[in-house]
Amino acid sequence: MINKTSLDTEQAEILTGLQAEQKFINPKFFYNHRGSKLFEKITQLDEYYPTRTERLILQSRAGAIAKYIDKQSLIVEPGAGSCKKIEYLLEAIHPNIYVPQDVSEEFLKRSAERLSEDYPWLTVSPVVSDFSDPIELPAEVSNLTKYVFYPGSTIGNFEPDDAQHFLSQMRQLVGEAGGMILGVDLHKDNETLHAAYNDKSGVTAEFNLNTLAHINQILGANFKLEAFEHLALYNSQKKRIEMYLKSLESASYEVLGETVSFEKGELIHTEHSYKYTLDGIAELANKSGFKLEQSWLDDDELFSVNYLRAK
Known part of the structure; x- marks a missing residue:
């Protein structure tokens, strides 16, 4: 097993998340250059109300x-x-x-x-x-x-x-x-929230999947973006949006000398947003x-x- 103390902080953090029982990636890894551009695009979508609504409140x-x-x-x-x-x-x-x-x-x-x-x-x-x-x-x-x-x-x-x-x-x-x-x-209501995080043009899905491209760069890994899909749902009990990457197949990847395995349907948690x-x-x-x-x-x-x- 690789000694995580020999990795840089970002690599160790990502690898720890991918080896957890409930796999996760810190949402800060959304934001490489492409991720930032995609988020700017999200804020302009008809379905995504938060940015424009807050702007109107601040202005008025x-x-x-x-x-x-x-x-x-x-x-x-x-x-x-x-x-x-x-x-x-x-x-x-x-x-x-x-x-x-x-x-x-x-x-x-x-x-x-x-x-x-x-x-x-x-x-x-x-x-x-x-x-x-x-x-x-x-x-x-x-x-x-x-x-x-x-x-x-x-x-x-x-x-x-x-x-x-x-x-x-x-x-x-x-x-x-x-x-x-x-x-x-x-x-x-669930309908408004679901639409905001599952836009028809698929920009939020692209934004979420780009996280894998970003960590591929950081880890020198080869996670296949086409082997995952975007999943966002509203947990009304906890009053939060939950965002995941869902594995479409059973697969194993070599990452920094270690194996990261996925079952078909397994989820990587990428973000939650409490309301x-x-x-x-x-x-x-x-x-x-x-x-x-x-x-x-x-x-x-x-x-x-x-x-x-x-x-």
Whole structure:
């Protein structure tokens, strides 16, 4: 058996997941260059409501959201990526400092440079790290009230206990006077949710299957994409979308000197996305040291943007 300590961190993490009783791949491996392009395509699909619905809420309610933000403020955005969504709020909030955090240094650098050019009055201080790591804020910001901006319902990708832990970290970051602007997808009918993750044009399926292409590159493996299919379903009991890659055949693959075997019909778990009720958001906030102060919804009540105040 190969010594996993001799592998790099990504290889060891993927191999551990593929050898688990319930095989899994961390959803961060969706996002190589092609995966990122496919996700951008997903956000433009008719069936995929979260991105456009959240955007409309941020655009239409920017002034109302700004009323909860102090005039001398610092905004942190974990996992900021392209930094596009903060732009819907910048003019209304007018923070002193914006701190985008992302693991991709070059991507973050380009995004920060673009923002600095478009908003010359704004100090942009990017932080390159994984959003699960503690965020180091710029020196001499004690006079600014601190807020976290966490859109996209990324909180739904956490298990509930992990979501509480993450929000507790954010509560510690913002201190006694700060708060958090949190985008959360809402629990709704199964038909709408199923369509959002099983689009007719098959882009989400392509996105999910691309994960295998990505880990083939990382592991030097030869998983056959045509031997798997995309599967997404809504678990109404747990209020979460579950996404899998389903093996269409029994097969074995050599991966870094070890054998990874699949039974026909076996599943690789690639993502889950919890959906919340407003009561559920309030409960999560309360357990994490926040109080749900205000929620803004679209007309169809598909999505929510929430302001959490530090307790």
